[in-house]
Amino acid sequence: MRAFFRQRGGSIANYVGFVVFAFVVLFPFYWIVMSSFTPRFELFQVPPRYWPANPTLENYPNMIESIPFWEYYANSLIFAGGSTIVSVFASAMAGYALARLKFPGSNAVFFGLILSIALPQVALLVPMYEIFNTFGLNRTYHGLIILMSSLITPFTVWIMVSFVNQIPSEIEEAGYIDGANMFQVITRIVLPAMRPAIATMLIINFIISWNELLYPLVFASRNTKTLSVGLVSLGRASMGVSRPWDLMSALSVLMVIPVIILVIFGQRAIVSGLTRGAVK
Amino acid sequence: MAINIGPPQAEVRRAQGFALSFNQRRYLAAALLLLPVILLRLFTSFYPFAQTILLAFQEYNPAFPPREYVGLQNFYKLSTDMVVTSSVEFTLIFVFGSTLFQVVLGILVASLLNAKFRLRNLARTINLIPWAIPMVVAAVGWRWLFDGNYGMIPDLLSRIGIEYDWLIDPTGARIAVLIVSIWKSTPFVAVTLLAGLQGVPEELYEAAKVDGANALQSFWRITIPLIMPLMVTIGMYMLVWQLAVFDLPFTMTAGGPGFATSVLAYKIYQEITTLNYGYASAISVVMFGIVGAIGALGLIVFRRVQLSL
Numbered sequence: 258m259r260a261f262f263r264q265r266g267g268s269i270a271n272y273v274g275f276v277v278f279a280f281v282v283l284f285p286f287y288w289i290v291m292s293s294f295t296p297r298f299e300l301f302q303v304p305p306r307y308w309p310a311n312p313t314l315e316n317y318p319n320m321i322e323s324i325p326f327w328e329y330y331a332n333s334l335i336f337a338g339g340s341t342i343v344s345v346f347a348s349a350m351a352g353y354a355l356a357r358l359k360f361p362g363s364n365a366v367f368f369g370l371i372l373s374i375a376l377p378q379v380a381l382l383v384p385m386y387e388i389f390n391t392f393g394l395n396r397t398y399h400g401l402i403i404l405m406s407s408l409i410t411p412f413t414v415w416i417m418v419s420f421v422n423q424i425p426s427e428i429e430e431a432g433y434i435d436g437a438n439m440f441q442v443i444t445r446i447v448l449p450a451m452r453p454a455i456a457t458m459l460i461i462n463f464i465i466s467w468n469e470l471l472y473p474l475v476f477a478s479r480n481t482k483t484l485s486v487g488l489v490s491l492g493r494a495s496m497g498v499s500r501p502w503d504l505m506s507a508l509s510v511l512m513v514i515p516v517i518i519l520v521i522f523g524q525r526a527i528v529s530g531l532t533r534g535a536v537k
Numbered sequence: 538m539a540i541n542i543g544p545p546q547a548e549v550r551r552a553q554g555f556a557l558s559f560n561q562r563r564y565l566a567a568a569l570l571l572l573p574v575i576l577l578r579l580f581t582s583f584y585p586f587a588q589t590i591l592l593a594f595q596e597y598n599p600a601f602p603p604r605e606y607v608g609l610q611n612f613y614k615l616s617t618d619m620v621v622t623s624s625v626e627f628t629l630i631f632v633f634g635s636t637l638f639q640v641v642l643g644i645l646v647a648s649l650l651n652a653k654f655r656l657r658n659l660a661r662t663i664n665l666i667p668w669a670i671p672m673v674v675a676a677v678g679w680r681w682l683f684d685g686n687y688g689m690i691p692d693l694l695s696r697i698g699i700e701y702d703w704l705i706d707p708t709g710a711r712i713a714v715l716i717v718s719i720w721k722s723t724p725f726v727a728v729t730l731l732a733g734l735q736g737v738p739e740e741l742y743e744a745a746k747v748d749g750a751n752a753l754q755s756f757w758r759i760t761i762p763l764i765m766p767l768m769v770t771i772g773m774y775m776l777v778w779q780l781a782v783f784d785l786p787f788t789m790t791a792g793g794p795g796f797a798t799s800v801l802a803y804k805i806y807q808e809i810t811t812l813n814y815g816y817a818s819a820i821s822v823v824m825f826g827i828v829g830a831i832g833a834l835g836l837i838v839f840r841r842v843q844l845s846l
Contacts, residue, residue, distance in 0.1 A: 377781035380821030384588030532732030
């Protein structure tokens with residue numbers, strides 16, 4: 258690829274491409290962030306303004322008053338954090354078993370898991386709702402966490418399997434030769450070796466769960482609703498008139514900040530995690 | 538197990554007493570390690586899948602009690618339901634349209650992310666942002682960008698003489714939803730294709746250069762053929778995954794105008810909120826059928842691609 262661009266007359270093409278790319282990716286954020294600092298009366302002006310004449314912070318406290326913001330924020334953290342931890346550790350265990358402890362049918366289990374990615378969430382809601390009613394899991398944190406961690410488990414197992422396949426099995430064999438039992442080998446040797454994959458998937462799964470809408474929308478009550486449901490309900494609240502874009506943009510900015518921070522600090526880990534599934 | 542084992546092994550087992558062989562311990566460990574994931578998936582995926590299929594043949598609305606098997610009645614109903622047929626149509630347009638653009642643009646973005654230049658790491662970080670933000674935020678933000686009165690896109694277009702209200706016009710609304718989907722998920726495709734680009738040996742490009750190939754030629758003759766299997770794989774993944782996209786039309790257009798941007802996932806959700814559980818399940822079965830058909834198509838294409846290499 259280096260040769261490709263060098264031939265095309267140095268890296269000017271890269272910089273031009275970069276500018277176009279960055280503009281297309283970032284201009285919606287400009288619009289959202291700018292709107293969140295624009296007073297409501299200016300937002301609903303024709304033609305639209307590209308810069309607030311009277312920048313203000315008032316949209317933020319207004320938004321926080323109009324929905325149970327802090328409650329939803331805490332719920333989002335519990336939902337995303339819980340689903341992340343459950344899915345990553347369950348998948349790390351399963352990934353190790355599928356990659357290393359080959360048993361009759363282990364391939365079938367693996368492909369069954371991967372195929373189950375294809376089952377659309379929304380198509381399973383009715384039976385899920387009934388099952389949850391039977392077990393008293395509707396409107397609970399742990400019910401939501403069970404659903405969400407199950408949803409992201411197959412992809413996580415996939416990444417874990419390909420990661421374990423790249424760990425040389427000699428280090429485990431050395432452990433057995435030194436007289437360690439299987440439990441010790443797994444906790445003392447395998448788990449530390451899997452640390453990079455676990456860290457990567459903690460970041461990726463947190464982002465995916467933080468962004469989830471459907472499950473909290475269907476299975477949460479007021480006490481367990483997350484920020485994404487809050488954003489939707491803000492838009493619904495005044496459907497009759499115009500949408501309260503001042504409040505919605507403020508909430509959007511606050512929802513995006515945590516994931517942007519994760520992306521900035523975890524870019525390398527995220528890219529390596531997402532690409533690992535691809536190269537196999 | 539023990540019944541099938543012939544006498545010699547049985548004696549060996551007896552001699553060992555209750556001590557488990559290494560293989561047996563391995564299977565036991567595997568079973569224990571897999572248990573949480575398998576329980577999760579059985580409970581929230583395989584069991585409800587079977588239930589959905591049963592429900593599809595029932596008249597079931599919890600508000601109107603008698604719950605009974607009605608054969609194919611739900612399927613007759615949906616075959617004449619205009620919202621369902623329109624949703625099938627837009628689902629296919631949405632899924633194939635976004636995947637096509639995501640893969641084509643994805644390879645361009647991946648090339649940029651793989652190029653050696655000063656801002657490469659910044660480009661990779663920026664690239665992840667649309668993937669990482671919530672779909673609800675993307676949908677709400679773009680809804681506002683496209684807004685006929687106060688949005689930036691119609692305003693900029695009107696300055697160059699194009700007056701167009703995207704979200705009022707069914708075609709415009711469909712294009713707008715597609716644009717958001719492409720914007721949101723091209724980065725994910727680009728990252729996976731980046732892995733493929735990194736796997737192409739540098740020597741191939743150098744050899745091509747020695748042979749007098751220009752950049753475009755080596756891109757078409759080396760890069761594209763080598764990452765074609767990966768492009769097909771990720772394309773398949775996006776096709777199937779985007780069938781399930783619900784949050785984008787739900788948040789951005791609520792399926793409108795009319796039901797122009799309703800996808801199957803959204804239609805199912807609507808039927809669930811009106812408690813038509815049996816009918817919703819029948820539409821879900823149609824969706825499973827589409828997933829299966831796309832999967833089969835993908836396998837055929839994948840075979841072709843591998844053979845042609």
